[in-house]
Amino acid sequence: MKLSVHPVSTTLLLGSCLALALSACQREPAPAQGAQPQPAAAAASLPASVEPADHADAALQDVIETNERYIIGISYPKGLDRYPGLGAVLSGYANDARGELMDAVEGFGNDVPSAPYELSLAFEIVSENSQMVVVAGNGSRYTGGAHGQPLIVRFVWLVAEQKLLPVxxxxxxxxxxxxxxxxxxxxxxxxxxxxxxxxxxxxxxxxxxxxxxxxxxxxxxxxxxxxxxxxxxxxxxxxxxxxxxxxxxxxxxxxxxxxxxxxxxxxxxxxxxxxxxxxxxxxx
CATH class of the missing domain: 3.90.640 (Actin; Chain A, domain 4)
Structure with a gap:
């Protein structure tokens, strides 16, 4: 048997700038075991394949945005330029997560939330060979409440076929x-x-x-x-x-x-x- 448990932090440190910004935000403790659960990880529907030509020139850039209303930190691993289709999938997932955060922020109108809303998301290549590339995405999205919604997603990319391999x-x-x-x-x-x-x-x-x-x-x-x-x-x-x-x-x-x-x-x-x-x- 191989089983491991890793606690999910509501704030993923994506560089010192984001870390300093996030440290100013206070969070209530996690609810007791009997508390009403929030939805599990946000796993957006992922396309089985992406046309590389559509995204060949799209360079993935890390994102850090901070203001009194929201904080966003998104980081990508180096080397994704070798897999433009995979990069497009990761970018699409991050953009969807950002869009959901901004929808929540815009719901305040001209008001400011008591604590900034947050999106923290980091992608990393966990394994890579001539046939497959595996990327992990970990983070959270906070839009009020006791703690953030975990963002836990894994991408298995077939190199030759230029597509994801859904389970x-x-x-x-x-x-x-x-x-x-x-x-x-x-x-x-x-x-x-x-x-x-x-x-x-x-x-x-x-x-x-x-x-x-x-x-x-x-x-x-x-x-x-x-x-x-x-x-x-x-x-x-x-x-x-x-x-x-x-x-x-x-x-x-x-x-x-x-x-x-x-x-x-x-x-x-x-x-x-x-x-x-x-x-x-x-x-x-």
């Missing part, structure tokens, strides 16, 4: 999702049980934690590709995929305080369910 295209059959769902849910439940044991909870507290966590895990890991859209291929030294790491934003399989949760599913479990066109990408 439902990689694993097209329902049987595969039933298998993955059962495996992931078990890993997440085991992690909760181990945490309860480490915290030495009283029996009643332990039972309540397992019950509440079990409900969220069951709902968030239903056997549908839509629950597993954010994923990262894990490669061996030959560049073959040995596992898929599924990434779950806060609220999907646990409370906000649990942060981003990840579970790696080994290639051996996945291989029978991979679309024939992509079998050669996997170690077996």
């Amino acid at each position: 439902q295209e990689l694993i097209p059959d329902a049987t595969g999702w039933s298998t993955i769902s059962a495996y992931v849910a078990e890993q997440l439940q085991d992690a909760v049980a181990m945490r309860a044991e480490a915290d030495k909870l009283e029996p009643a507290e332990r039972a309540e934690l397992l019950k509440d966590s079990g409900r969220m895990i069951e709902e968030g890991t239903q056997p549908s590709a839509s629950n597993f859209e954010q994923y990262v291929p894990i490669f061996d030294a030959r560049g073959k995929i040995v596992a898929l790491r599924f990434v779950f934003p806060p609220y999907q399989v646990g409370p906000y305080a649990d942060g981003v949760q990840q579970v790696e599913v080994p290639a051996g479990l996945l291989y029978p369910h991979i679309a024939p066109a992509y079998l050669e990408l996997f170690a077996h």
